[in-house]
Amino acid sequence: MADTGSGSQSGSGSINCFTCQVRDRTEWCVLSDAEIELLNKGRITKEYLPGEVIFHEGDPCRGVFCMETGMVGVRKTDADGNSVLLYLVTPGDTLGYRALLAGEDYQASAEALEPTRICVIDSPTVRSLLEHNPALGLRYLKRVSRSLGSAEEKILHNATLSVRARFAHLLMVLLDKYGHKNSEGPTEFELPLSRHDLAAMIGTTPESMSRTIKKMESDGVAKFAGRTVHIPVLESLIMEFEPETFL
């Protein structure tokens, strides 16, 4: 493995954008070969270890980040040190585009949760591509708009649902993304997060998280062993946050 200092540069793995495994899943899939050439020139690959910070709230935005492997968490922290984990970023996702597109500094910080490899594409390159290829802009518009949609849904959820209901919902989302949801029947999967971060995802404390888990176990809704979750009946989980579906 290459050197693993904070945000160390790296030549290992995919050498460029042409051979990149995840490119088809990114916004860049609409680019022509000439444009990918440009993209490739404005690109540096970096590697991060768990806990390393990719950017901080308040930092000026110098580009966007294209996830190749690993996982990144985006956090927002207030002056008292309270923090919320807004979302998880996984391979194929783009990171840090909000600040660039809004023309603002970062309003949240990003931190590697697993060993992570990311390509950094500098702002001028992205801007230039956006200015000349409307299709890329439309791609990003869709991405940001969808993201806004989820943020608004999260606002509603946090305002109206209990911690338990929000956690049940989070489990469903994580299952969709990180588990192989074989539709019906009992399901088992690995949580990608610590209890602390699970709590931060739904805007609560680790203590409340712990108690909620315990109560859900005693109610037979889910079984937790470390980071492994076992869900006997998927419906009973859904019932926790959408009871009306089963009336």
Place this chain on the structure above:
Amino acid sequence: MADTGSGSQSGSGSINCFTCQVRDRTEWCVLSDAEIELLNKGRITKEYLPGEVIFHEGDPCRGVFCMETGMVGVRKTDADGNSVLLYLVTPGDTLGYRALLAGEDYQASAEALEPTRICVIDSPTVRSLLEHNPALGLRYLKRVSRSLGSAEEKILHNATLSVRARFAHLLMVLLDKYGHKNSEGPTEFELPLSRHDLAAMIGTTPESMSRTIKKMESDGVAKFAGRTVHIPVLESLIMEFEPETFL
């Protein structure tokens, strides 16, 4: 005045996009004359009375709405009838772009809070303009990204601040937008919202709203008479949600 049925069409006021007063404050300011011609053709002016619904959650998106006069509230409601007022839309703002850009149905509903005149621009027109003019896309990208930024801030606020602090913050935002903030010294302005809607803006109940107002009055932070708010010292209001600023 023209007929005032639900979302009635209207020929009064600004006749077209060329003479439109608010156009320079909208995304459309980057369009060429030829493009404005196109915009103008895909346009219908409508009028709404307070309480009338412009679109509903779940409705398919048929275009975007360009505010000319009045005020609109965007609400999101869950299955139990709990609802949150996400934001207020005022002249020069565009409404309903999220659904269009995301390629989704509306995820929230919009309702006139005051007598309102809006131009409806149909989807094909907007799409066509976006596909041919990257500058328009960039404009919208900035708009959506900023909006996403505020949504994320709202998530943090709701998770970490008390009802009182959130309300103080709301007052500041409303003051910025609807009051003439003469920087320092005592300030007075009109709230554009009922108590019920103030509550919905910060995700609480009218009862809690009422109590919070009462307590803030007795603490001398602000004085409320109907919809008129008087703030003796602006700093003490800011202290409510950013105490660290004054340490």
Place this chain on the structure above:
DNA sequence: CGCCAGGTTGATTTCGCTCAAGCAATGTGG
């Protein structure tokens, strides 16, 4: 072995919700 981070548990408190009633302003029909 002792330390420490991550997690759990318990005791206590507090904030804000729910339910219920009361009240002032406005409107409506007889």
Place this chain on the structure above:
DNA sequence: CCACATTGCTTGAGCGAAATCAACCTGGCG
């Protein structure tokens, strides 16, 4: 002009969910 609904807001009492504070496990690791 009065009885009466209706609407928007306030007030009170009680309760419950979740935060806080504090102690205490437990497993990994120097």
